[in-house]
Amino acid sequence: MTADIRAFEEAIGLNRIAPSRYSTYLSTQLFCQSVFDPRLSVSRVIAEIEALECTDRKSATKPAALFNRLPLKGLWHKHYIQNGISSMAINLRHAINKFGLPKFEQKVKDLGASGEERYLEASDIDEIVYEAVLGNYGRRYEAGQMTGEWMVYAIHEGQNYYLCLGTHKSGDDALRQQIDLICVPEFPFLKEILVSVT
Known part of the structure; x- marks a missing residue:
């Protein structure tokens, strides 16, 4: 193996x-x-590692962030996009909350100003769906604000050391146990970075 x-x-x-x-x-x-x-x-995880390693490579996800609470305090995390509908739905929900439907909202505003009374037609629905899904997904992607699951890493002497993958459901305590058990023996400097949880 x-x-x-x-x-x-x-x-x-x-x-x-x-x-x-x-x-x-x-x-x-x-x-x-x-x-x-x-x-x-795997290619998306590798792309995010490349983005962290090579400053000229653009990331589609949120910027890396330092964990500020125990038990992962002192470590960093970086999101990567997962495959599947649930990941897409989460990113679309965030995008709609942030960007709204600007083209549709402008159309409603223009119609209101003209005094014209008009009902939605099938072509209007197509435009709204296109803007809500593809337009907003693209806006979020271009803004580098995509979210997903994350990888955990440490910074030591100016270099990134990649430790593990985490999920929003995996639990920080379980991650810390695995890091202590497997990663600390490989990278002893982690003892200096990690805050004691006892």
């Missing part, structure tokens, strides 16, 4: 992008989830 994971790391470019700066836990998660979880797009 170890040879398979090493070949996988090579195939996805992880060892090229962040040589010796990713945990065996992360590479094992990527390997296993790429086989068993269709929501995970």
Whole structure:
């Protein structure tokens, strides 16, 4: 299995992008989830790592953020977009809340100013749906505000060390236990970064 994971790391470019700066836990998660979880797009995770490593590569997701609460305080996280309808729906909901439907709202405003009374027609519905879905998704993507699940990493001596994948349901305590168990022995400097939870 170890040879398979090493070949996988090579195939996805992880060892090229962040040589010796990713945990065996992360590479094992990527390997296993790429086989068993269709929501995970390894290429999207790798794209976000590349964006963190190469300042000229643009990320479609929110900027990286420092965890400010225990038990992950001192570590960073960066979102990556998942495959699937639920990820798309969350991003669309956020986009509609932020951007609204500006073309439709302007059309209603113009009609109100003209005094013209008009009902919605099928072509209006098509325009509204297009703006709500494709227009808003595109706006959020271009603004670099997409959300999703996240990867956890540490910054040490100006370099990023990629530790694991996390989800909004995985629980920070469980993540911290795995980091302590697997990542700290690989990267002993984490003891200095991580805040004690005891």
